[in-house]
Amino acid sequence: MSSSSSFSSSFGGSFNPDSTQPGHPFPDGSFLVALGLDADREAEFAPYLAEGLVAGRVSRVDRSTCDVVTGDGGTLRAAHGNGPLPCAGDWAAVAVPGRSRHATPDDEPVVVALLDRRTALTRSSASGRSEGQVLAVNVDAVLIVVPLDVEPDLGRIERLLTLAWESGAQPLVVLTKADTVDDAEQVRADVEAAAPGADVLVVSAVTGEGVDVLAATAAGRTVALLGSSGAGKSTLAAVLTGADLATGGVRQDGKGRHTTTWRELVPLPGGGVLVDTPGLRGVGLFDVQDGLDRTFSDVEQYAEQCRFADCGHVAEPGCAVLAAVEAGELPQRRLDSYRKLRREADWIASRTDHRLRTERARQWKVIHKEMRRNPSPKK
Incomplete structure (x- = not known):
């Protein structure tokens, strides 16, 4: 099986999951454990593996293809197939030429099936489609990123919380750029009043405040970053992943430049993944009855x-x-x-x-x- 690129290098070779031990019941699944594979997912994949399909997790989606990370840490570029459109975070069964009868006529890998989605972060589609736009799936926690260098918009925070609660994931409000203000704790108290049931964490990438707590919260989980451009998402992603992600800076009007233009999975050191999303200018609600009740x-x-x-x-x-x-x-x-x-x-x-x-x-x-x-x- 050839891979279009290697995903495992992002771990720097430091990850050593238990599934690397001989006799593990899931073949070629060692790296997938780092990306959230558990016993229930293994059982769901079993019939597909029996057909010669390859298990993996979708890390990025383009117009007609997607990148699927496989058990050896490699990445397959696969066609979407005839089923539901894949999304970042999906668990996918992929047909690989020469190994399965499901291979495409063009002799290219193709996604044959997606496992059931445990959670789905969905907003109203800008195009007006009735099914909504799925931002990320199978997410354990949604990090709602709010910058402190401008006065937080509590109404917008409540809107993002509604999306997060409705997804089925646990929301966490992350107040970034704490080094730019003197009243971070007072702002946190105000935000906590607008976010019952959700934790609120003050973080500074400059001083390191709150970073250890946030990293511990994200470890071993699938977490999605949600927020406006300029909120500090790219900087936060760099801190959590240990990468040197370039940022586009902040304009003089306080609005950030879009530095992430697609949704993709980024591995976290020690296990777990981060779903980085583009900055959201508008956040339309879609089928959020339960989310509103929680918010x-x-x-x-x-x-x-x-x-x-x-x-x-x-x-x-x-x-x-x-x-x-x-x-x-x-x-x-x-x-x-x-x-x-x-x-x-x-x-x-x-x-x-x-x-x-x-x-x-x-x-x-x-x-x-x-x-x-x-x-x-x-x-």
Whole structure:
């Protein structure tokens, strides 16, 4: 099996997973353990291995091909195949010419199947497609990167938290560039109030503050970086991976230049991977009911005490949410943000439902037209 490039060099030869021991039940799987392979994934791969397919993890996706890291640390450039489009983080079964009957006519590797996705980080598609845009899959933790050199936008943090919670991964808010401000701890307290259930960590790549804690959190896991351009994602990635990643600097208006233009997996020393994503200017919500409930768990807690089950928390009598705001127990800003994101989520859901209904109607028209053109023979 030939590889288009080597992924293992990123570990500097220092990684030594248990699966390198003789008799390990997963053939050629030693390097995949470093990338998150576990016993359940091994069992899922078993029938594909029996067909002569190669197991791997998708590290990067291009228009019609993707890079798949295999058990020896090499990387296969494979066609997407006929199934769902691969995404960074997917576990894939690949047909390799000469080893499987699934090889493509062009005698090139091809992705035959993707294992079930445990988590999926998805936002509303800019093109308006009803299925949403998947940013990364099989992620254990989402690092929401927020720079301290400008005043944090709590509403945007809540939006990113909603995406992270909905994905099924554990969110962690990382406040970067702590060396540029004197009130980092006060800002952390404000962010913590807007992020119930999520940890908030203050980090500085210059002084090293918080870096050890962040590295320990990421070790052995699949973590995704999420945030705007200029938030310090590339610098954070360099610190975590030990690489010397070039950054594009920060413009005078505080907006960063896009330094990552695609999503890809980067190995972490000692095991685990980082999914680096491009800076997000806009973050549209997509099917985020559970994510909103988690992000605004404090609002939902009060909502359970409202007189009416369908209370809109606007002017209804017996509204516990409005009472909490009046009593100073719940910030008005939190309620305003909750209303805004709830309206957006409801609108996107209704738009998606309309598209699905329209598509179904179109399909039935085609079927009925074909039936009229070719009626069943009379008995």
